[in-house]
Amino acid sequence: MIVTVDALDRLKGIRHGFLTRRGGVSDGIYDSLNCGLGTTDERARVFENRARAMKAAGLLDGPLNTAYQVHSAKVLVVETPLDQSNRPEVDGLVTRTKGINLGVLTADCGPVLFADAEAGVIGAAHAGWKGALSGVLQETVRVMEILGARRENIVAAIGPCIGQDSYEVGTEFPTPFIEQDRDNARFFAANACRKFQFDLAGYCAAQLQSLGLAEVVVSGHDTCALEDDFFSYRRKTKRDEPDYGRQVSVIGIV
Template sequence: MIPHARSRLLPAPHGFLGREGGVSGGIYAGLNVGLGSADDLGAVRENRVRAVAGVAPGAALVTLHQVHSADVVTVTGPIPDDVRPPADALVTDRPGLLLGVLTADCAPVLFADEAAGVVGAAHAGWGGALKGVTDATLTAMEALGADRGRIAAAVGPCIARASYEVGEEFVRRFAEDDAENERFFADGVRPGRWQFDLEAYVVHRLASAGVGRVDALGLDTYADERRYFSFRRATHRGEPDYGRQISLIGLP
């Protein structure tokens, strides 16, 4: 069994996976599923097989070429890895498909409307979150018959406020979008620096969009090296690349 976190709110088969249980080595040690990484491709493909087997055996995995956008793909069938569309969220109403988003500090968000039989997954880095990737996911789910009043959402492992130091220009982007966004920033240890709460911001966007049930797992990818890959941690160490973990959801 591949270790993974789950949300009490999501009835559909799902999981927020980390780095445990894979076959990659070196800086990618564990369950690196990033096709865009410089890891051995055979190891990455085996890790992806293991990830699917750990959540929904026999399902067809669908992932994206993630570009930090607010673009959403409505999935009606399997998509080969070599033609992954550039986007940052997926939705479907088709059983047998397993939607996956890759992260390494960004926030993975999984969605489900059990009554409508519609699920979604979004990759919400700060850029995509600010652009409205979660709002766009809800709209795409509604086009398949979902009702955002029934949708449950869960925000998985991502970089936490204590680990996410940012500068003045970063803060300004959010303040220009909405002055009240300043509440997601706390004073940093160093002068002229702030700590950004990505998880809280994503939860806010979901609640403001009308999602009544939101679960935040509160898991810090940067701080927990044993369980999670982290782009920022790898950058701080001067490592040449980093692994990616995957979050998955599908219909039974």
């Protein structure tokens, strides 16, 4: 039901978890731990699933705060609970307040959780290719530093996202990445169809490592390939299904 990483597990006062799709109350295409408020799933079921996710991660104090994610590089400091019926349009959340638990919703994009346990500052970012390319990971670290974090103390973990073997992109797709840095060509592998396979997690990890963080880890789960465990937008698109569930990744200070 939950994926954790040792790098965050060993931090005192921090709890986290990358939830799978298992262990919830939803059914049909949302089976079963759908935590996305933007889906057409029954709202009561989504809130029950979110409560279960919080409990699984050991976060029992306070609500789960998530944003209306728009594939941007915008990051918000959260000091009081966010209104989940009017969520801010950002892709990164940062706090130093105990009980303000942060969450990010994904279904192939990269969920990235951050923590500086010494400063007591945490962050959560939604890193699809657009947000990652435009700097949401760098911006999350910058805003954490405003709150007192030090990048050399920050641990960042990239959770389950679409894997390179599942992520075919067109011939034009690599261009903005290579314009950003010619070395980014290493994240694109040519396939037999004369297109490319994009390594989203690898790209995100490289962006984070360039910032000089204490540690950067990748869970290594492919959300598109592991159907029993994860929701996937790409899988939904290939099957022409009407909607898809979202798994949640959470972090909080306890």
